[in-house]
Amino acid sequence: MTGDQLARLVDRHAACLVLAARQWCATPEDVVQDAFVKLAGLRTLPDNVPAWLYAVVRNGAKDAARSARRRSHHESAAARPSDCFQTSESAGLDADAVAAALEELPADVREIVIAHLWNGLSFADIAATVGGSTATVFRRYRAGLDLLRTKLRVPCPTST
Amino acid sequence: MPDLDVTPPDPLAAALGKLVPTAPALDRDAILFESGRAAGSRGLRFWRGATLVLGLLLVPFAAVSLVPRPMPEPQIVFVERVVENPATLPYEEAPEASLAPAAELIGVSDPESLLRLRRAVLADGVEALPVRTMPTSVIVTAHSPIR
Numbered sequence: 226m227t228g229d230q231l232a233r234l235v236d237r238h239a240a241c242l243v244l245a246a247r248q249w250c251a252t253p254e255d256v257v258q259d260a261f262v263k264l265a266g267l268r269t270l271p272d273n274v275p276a277w278l279y280a281v282v283r284n285g286a287k288d289a290a291r292s293a294r295r296r297s298h299h300e301s302a303a304a305r306p307s308d309c310f311q312t313s314e315s316a317g318l319d320a321d322a323v324a325a326a327l328e329e330l331p332a333d334v335r336e337i338v339i340a341h342l343w344n345g346l347s348f349a350d351i352a353a354t355v356g357g358s359t360a361t362v363f364r365r366y367r368a369g370l371d372l373l374r375t376k377l378r379v380p381c382p383t384s385t
Numbered sequence: 386m387p388d389l390d391v392t393p394p395d396p397l398a399a400a401l402g403k404l405v406p407t408a409p410a411l412d413r414d415a416i417l418f419e420s421g422r423a424a425g426s427r428g429l430r431f432w433r434g435a436t437l438v439l440g441l442l443l444v445p446f447a448a449v450s451l452v453p454r455p456m457p458e459p460q461i462v463f464v465e466r467v468v469e470n471p472a473t474l475p476y477e478e479a480p481e482a483s484l485a486p487a488a489e490l491i492g493v494s495d496p497e498s499l500l501r502l503r504r505a506v507l508a509d510g511v512e513a514l515p516v517r518t519m520p521t522s523v524i525v526t527a528h529s530p531i532r
Contacts, residue, residue, distance in 0.1 A: 240406040258411060379400075
């Protein structure tokens with residue numbers, strides 16, 4: 226992999242991977258940086274680079290959280306919800322409110338919502354990473370959207 | 386099974402997707418530098434590992450060559466051999482000195498005559514040798530034509 230290819234991947238995926246890593250550890254940037262260094266060290270690029278990066282970041286973040294818990298004997302603090310998004314509003318949605326609502330989702334649902342909406346993973350890729358069937362992952366995703374809709378007080382889309 | 390990724394777009398999902406995650410405090414150049422350094426150290430690790438393995442393989446050979454081996458003691462082998470020692474033979478009278486067969490050919494019968502003839506040959510050459518009559522079947526002269 227050339228330096229330009231690596232730089233393009235960093236520009237494209239780093240922010241979303243940090244958002245995903247924030248769910249588990251307090252040092253998401255370090256985890257994401259390690260993931261890119263590992264990617265650069267591969268002899269051949271994986272077929273699905275975003276899915277590979279997400280899986281590596283996920284595992285690295287969980288390992289970092291475990292290490293932090295062992296060191297400090299406290300629950301590792303994830304990033305504050307207000308630090309998640311740089312835009313303040315999107316289509317009537319307040320970024321801080323969205324971040325807070327995401328924080329309140331169950332961990333497995335939040336992971337699927339972030340992986341699909343911001344990391345661009347398909348439901349099949351998510352199922353391969355977190356385990357379970359694609360249908361189960363989709364159901365949890367829909368459940369997550371419904372929960373967010375409730376918390377953000379967004380009206381349900383009219384059924385056609 | 387329908388492709389779940391191609392479902393009717395949810396307005397909330399679309400709005401959420403437009404929120405841009407905070408730019409991470411990642412230094413892209415630092416990532417590139419770390420990647421290059423990791424690649425270099427990987428190559429170094431390979432050669433270090435190969436050196437270690439070869440070194441370990443050489444240890445037994447070095448141990449064998451450095452341990453002094455006892456020199457084999459020289460073995461003295463006694464072989465029985467019968468050697469005739471002239472000094473131990475019973476005394477025998479020396480045989481009479483006989484004239485060489487060549488002296489007999491030139492008609493010299495005694496050693497004194499042989500010495501005289503020898504002196505003559507040394508002084509005058511081979512012409513001093515006596516001419517003896519030999520059977521004609523044996524004599525071949527140089528001047529006889531070859532038929």
